[in-house]
Amino acid sequence: MKMKKVFALLLAMAMIFPMSGCSGANVKKDSELHGTIEAVEVDINSKIPGRVAELLVEEGDEVKKGDVIAIIDSDELVAKKNQMQAQADAALSQYNAALSQVDAANAQVEKAQNGARRQEVAKAQAAVDFVQQTYERVERLYEKGAVSRQKRDEVKLQLDVARQDLDMALEGARSEDISGAQAMAASAMNMASAAKAKYDQAQAGLDEVMAYIDDTTIESPIDGTVTTVAVNAGELVSTGMSIAVVSDTSDMWLVVDVEETKVEKVKEGDYAQVQVLALSGKQLEAKVVSINKNPDFAVKKGTDESGNYDIISYGVKLKLEGAAEGIRPGMSAKIKFKE
Template sequence: MKKTILILSFLFLLISCEKPKNENILQGKVENEQLAIVSKVPGKIIQLLVKEGDLVQKGDTLAVLDIPEVDAKKSQAEGAVISAKAQYSMALKGATANQIKQLEAKQTGLKEQYEFAQKSIKRLGNMLKDSLVSQQMYDETFAKYQGALAQYNAVQAELDEARKGARTEQQTMALGQQDRAYGALQEVETANKERYVIAPQDMSIETITLNLGELALPGYTLFNGYISNSTYFRFTLQESQLKGFKKGQEITVSIPNSNTKIKGKITTIKQLGAYGNIATAYPDYELQESLFEVRVTPLNISETKDLITKTTVTLSL
């Protein structure tokens, strides 16, 4: 009894592996262009706004990440911008009105000291000629005169600089610091936008790889899906079957599940480099022959809206 069951099972297996009776029918698959959406910055998922099977449009938010490091850096960058703006404004405007008043008062006092020292040195010069004062006294007074002159010239220059503002080089340096602070803030704001995972195209969500609370690392795929209106048909042909097929040719593809036919155009004929890429069932072929992929694009994409990816389609040879 057991032997009979084994023989029947073996025969059933052989029958199921046989080729289709009609060898003039080529089987292929319904395909869609795939799209993977990855995260750019590390963060925990705090919101998932879609579920598997949803159709989304370009620009829709799919998930929200929690990135506390960005919030801290944003506060630092905003403080740096405020400081840099104040420094650049001070470099352009120069001293305040109160600072100029203080310098003017200092200038007046030093001017009086300078003028007094100037009168004193003139008097002592005449007295020195008549030998009424010693050379030592004259030299000491002359030294005080030179000091008063230097202080007066210094405050005069300081006042002129305060009225005109900082040097051009200082203004340029302050402007550079301001631009640098704005750049740092812009960088943080860009990173802050990356907390929102956005759909780059109209697509259907097929798989979601992470759940709420899980950590998304940079470059990790969060969503997989198919691009909307990207349906095509893919067939695998051996070299000897390529006769009669050429790029740009219009052909008719049959849909067994719905008993419908869809017209399309051959857009790609390329050699397959791996056996695992074969789309056609019963892929027996001569080893010396190359395999080729024939891609057929529907002429009217709206006719494919109800087709399910990876289902079988047929083509008459």
Template structure:
């Protein structure tokens, strides 16, 4: 019995070692995950519609940021530019005209206001003077003036009488008599004026004069209101300037838009890279937003792999990994875990145990490569186990 138990025990131990070794190898293989290389790409789209005039690159060409890739015909845009330029010049002329009209209206309005205010002040002064009547000092001055006129008349009359007698005796000529008589008549006229002036002052201002002065005040007030109403014309002129300014800005914007489109007619590379795909040919009509090229940056690449939930906990962001590809037999590339997606993916792979089949939960792990040799679309294998053992 003992001889039979020894071989059986040995066989049992060998079986355990084989199962343990297989499990370890399976785990190591499970930590090697396959994926496909991806690279950063950007589509170069047309910002304006038109016809492709020339294409400057082909697929596979290396380009620099800002390099012209294609030209779009600009014949229609050039015509639009001329029209927009003419519209801008017309809008600028209208704006300047409106500004000049506003300046003239403001000056005229201010001049009318000043003249109307001066006329009103003068009319009110005359009205106040008419209402108050003459002052006593004025009456005294008028009376003194009358006395002077009377005295001058007496002297002139005596001189005239003497000269007349001398003329009758033949002592003086007719000319001398005429001159003396003229002075006498002038003295009489001066005295009448002085009497009338004194009488007017003594009688005071007449009612009709007061009413006339009041009417003059009303007319001056009406003229002032009319002048102030001229400010409305200033406001209208200002509104015209604002409208003309708005039209000018719209014309400037329209011209700027056309010129911007002219610049966009030269389709340029937004970044360095390689022309991965060319979608159009020369002479082809395109629409705004239509992709023309795809630029790829082969030196900025990565691989997304699906890692089982039972293993993802052993992976950390920033972890170094080893990457191999059947395209480069015997060569190993370095990689680094860039991110681990928090939301799981449900893999189509299934596991079988005593309880039946169930879905395997996996998480997306992004591994940064940045090896231009590994081109987009190449299959690679990421080895997470190798770097863990090295660490």
């Protein structure tokens, strides 16, 4: 009789207090986790040292990719740019002059190889005809005793020279003349090559300085919100120094640690309610987008004060759905998974 009463009592207690193995389905509903809002954050640095001439943003400003964040003033770069520009201009002038010498030398080579042009032959022939007529006239006067022998000889010499010029125009240059013209052309080419190398070097230096000057205009690499401004206008900054932080608030998420005894209840695509503490407990929704599969990256924690054994927690990433005014990376939130 007593045994029947004990059995009835145990049955009643089991109905009132379900066994722990049957309560697992409520883990998601009853568990409240804590996480931190995260987003893509870009730390915008200065590539060059200088003074902040202009600071064009404040914390909380919305910016687009390419918007100017700040402008760095560097007198040293401006002076260097002027110096390199002068060197490049001088080198270019020398190069152009060398090219002109190359053209002239090549023209001499062509002339030597091809002989005189038709116009030059015609000119030489005309000179011979003119001096020939003059000589014949002087010769007749000489026979009559009207001009001296010296005068006749002078005109005869002019006729001989004119005939030699015509012969050279008709025959072309000699081999030694061609070789000489080719040597001059080769020398001119070497001078032009050296001038070109000097100009390229000067232009490369100028391009480098111009690239540094471009870096004085610091732009945002992404669309987002300015969440941190680290400098003030007029402040000196060094290379690598942070100017501002821009966060992509259009794509924010949380990562929470879920214990191994409960992670099996969480699935990709599940939804959770997110309560952002800094926004007066404003309620948002988040969707599970990934669950860490590798326990090597999971967080371990002691289950009692003595730490006899650990329970592994897996990182669960939830993407916030819908933007909330005022929400920023780093804010704390409470997360409760939905059934």
